[in-house]
Amino acid sequence: QKEVEQDPGPLSVPEGAIVSLNCTYSNSAFQYFMWYRQYSRKGPELLMYTYSSGNKEDGRFTAQVDKSSKYISLFIRDSQPSDSATYLCAMRGSARQLTFGSGTQLTVLP
Amino acid sequence: GAGVSQSPSNKVTEKGKDVELRCDPISGHTALYWYRQSLGQGLEFLIYFQGNSAPDKSGLPSDRFSAERTGGSVSTLTIQRTQQEDSAVYLCASSPRWAATNEKLFFGSGTQLSVL
Numbered sequence: 466q467k468e469v470e471q472d473p474g475p476l477s478v479p480e481g482a483i484v485s486l487n488c489t490y491s492n493s494a495f496q497y498f499m500w501y502r503q504y505s506r507k508g509p510e511l512l513m514y515t516y517s518s519g520n521k522e523d524g525r526f527t528a529q530v531d532k533s534s535k536y537i538s539l540f541i542r543d544s545q546p547s548d549s550a551t552y553l554c555a556m557r558g559s560a561r562q563l564t565f566g567s568g569t570q571l572t573v574l575p
Numbered sequence: 576g577a578g579v580s581q582s583p584s585n586k587v588t589e590k591g592k593d594v595e596l597r598c599d600p601i602s603g604h605t606a607l608y609w610y611r612q613s614l615g616q617g618l619e620f621l622i623y624f625q626g627n628s629a630p631d632k633s634g635l636p637s638d639r640f641s642a643e644r645t646g647g648s649v650s651t652l653t654i655q656r657t658q659q660e661d662s663a664v665y666l667c668a669s670s671p672r673w674a675a676t677n678e679k680l681f682f683g684s685g686t687q688l689s690v691l
């Protein structure tokens with residue numbers, strides 16, 4: 466079983482929809498949680514970073530962490546075609562390296 | 576300007592050949608990471624450098640893989656006697672703040688390696 470599980474999709478939504486992306490994890494040592502966005506043929510770029518359980522909002526993006534359930538989410542409001550990309554959750558404990566989910570491919574249709 | 580630069584962007588090689596992949600991190604970034612991304616898979620950690628030293632080599636898949644960093648800047652990932660299962664996108668990332676709790680990684684666009 467992988468340490469981090471993420472539904473690969475693909476997920477297709479109409480423009481303006483609310484998108485929900487999720488990851489579950491098994492390692493209780495994970496303390497830091499991130500969401501990366503990766504466009505085709507590009508490297509991942511950091512979208513959101515959270516440390517504690519709860520919600521963190523940045524513009525149209527909200528990251529949610531529930532450590533008791535080992536579950537994290539990313540919500541995208543008013544989704545745009547430019548949000549079409551692969552979204553990767555990532556997390557780590559005290560070790561330096563990140564453990565990534567396999568990514569969810571999102572398409573927002575105009 | 577600049578971001579993390581990786582070269583070549585694409586590399587096609589024959590099974591058994593050696594390849595070198597290069598990463599130029601953002602100037603002044605002290606930490607450098609190598610990850611591998613196979614089709615439909617998440618990123619797999621390979622190795623990281625703090626300055627020129629690699630405290631953790633545990634992610635290297637086999638002794639055919641090695642990496643070095645010189646001058647606290649450029650890094651080279653070398654794969655000897657390539658195998659078809661080595662085919663993947665090799666991503667490099669750098670970070671300005673070593674050991675920061677909110678360390679932010681900046682990724683390059685990767686090298687697509689295809690082993691025939």
